[in-house]
Ligand SMILES: *[C@@H]1O[C@H](CO)[C@@H](O)[C@H](O)[C@H]1NC(C)=O
Ligand SMILES: *[C@@H]1O[C@H](CO)[C@@H](O)[C@H](O)[C@H]1NC(C)=O
């Protein structure tokens with residue numbers, strides 16, 4: 001080879017190396033001045049599977065995080081802005097845009113497609129009825145002064161609510177973790193990653209040990225719920241195999257709260273505080289927290305429960321021939337011939353308290369006294385679900401609204417196998433109630449559980465609602 005050719009070759013190598021270095025620093029490491037893009041950080045060279053969770057003692061901790069932190073974003077400590085003792089706030093005063101965060105959970109499931117972890121942030125936003133600003137996630141790591149900016153996915157998770165000139169929407173923000181370290185806190189900022197973050201939301205790491213086959217997650221508990229009926233509801237579910245109940249209470253009256261507190265001392269109930277995400281305690285304002293509460297319950301207990309049961313305080317999913325939920329789900333799964341079922345949806349049946357009561361049954365037990373029901377509701381009306389929480393991304397009252405990308409089935413359970421028994425006064429129009437009450441169906445499905453229910457209630461004599 002001539003000297004000239006060697007020289008050209010040498011120049012070509014130098015040019016190639018320089019371009020590589022520029023491209024690497026600009027796009028991958030994100031150190032190009034003024035051009036820090038969260039997406040580039042995520043796709044950078046440090047993306048690795050998250051597991052295991054490790055802290056500052058792990059090799060490379062400061063090196064990696066130091067490279068990824070964004071100096072324009074704030075430093076700790078932040079002034080924590082909290083509303084109603086529960087919601088962490090962030091916002092922009094000039095636009096009036098605001099995000100209220102209930103909780104943030106590490107999502108350590110790895111889906112079949114990606115092997116990444118994320119922080120899921122349960123929120124309610126007020127975008128004033130317009131398209132919202134861009135939202136950024138700031139991830140704060142132990143003993144690192146500046147945050148790492150992460151890519152955000154935004155998901156609308158509820159129906160929203162308009163109050164005055166404000167329009168509130170339930171949102172799930174997903175912050176994709178750029179490294180295999182678990183942040184201590186997360187903050188959201190609006191408009192730019194350099195805008196101030198006002199609150200440090202602790203990242204809750206889900207317990208990995210399996211504790212219960214079935215756990216109940218229930219929407220916000222407020223006002224007065226009859227304590228005698230709560231006790232019946234708890235004990236009925238326990239005999240079907242439920243090991244734990246998650247109650248989020250917001251201004252519950254004393255009698256109701258006492259019953260839950262007594263059960264929480266037995267570790268049957270996990271009590272947590274909730275409040276409306278806005279400065280208004282109207283009924284719908286309290287219900288605006290529902291999606292956040294159900295998903296907080298789901299993410300917190302994702303590994304602790306084999307299945308989660310999502311019902312209200314006046315509902316019980318009652319099997320018509322199986323002895324408990326485990327037996328029932330096993331039988332349904334076998335019959336369906338599906339390899340795996342993630343969600344079982346149960347049809348609703350109103351056992352209206354306007355139907356005549358069976359006076360031979362104990363006075364205070366609604367599930368035994370009221371065994372006349374309306375015709376089974378249409379499949380789309382008020383179904384309730386038992387589901388695998390590891391298969392769901394966003395849960396709402398009736399079913400999982402967004403599922404994990406996995407190969408599993410959703411089943412609508414045959415009304416002959418089980419129904420969601422719904423005990424309440426008739427809420428339909430006068431004509432509809434009149435018709436329904438003249439066409440009651442006798443359904444004695446609960447009677448099989450009578451003796452066991454009475455025994456279990458007797459064992460809880462100490463809990464006396466007043
Ligand atoms: C925290 O950071 C400071 C300053 O970088 C360092 O001196 C200290 O050892 C760190 N603490 C721990 C527990 O890593
Ligand atoms: C459900 O019933 C089966 C059969 O009687 C029993 O072996 C199992 O322990 C029960 N499961 C629960 C959670 O009660």
Ligand SMILES: *[C@@H]1O[C@H](CO)[C@@H](O)[C@H](O)[C@H]1NC(C)=O
Pocket residue numbers: 226227228229363364365366
């Ligand atoms: C609560 O419900 C039980 C059973 O239906 C009833 O006997 C009792 O009077 C109710 N208590 C109150 C305070 O409404």
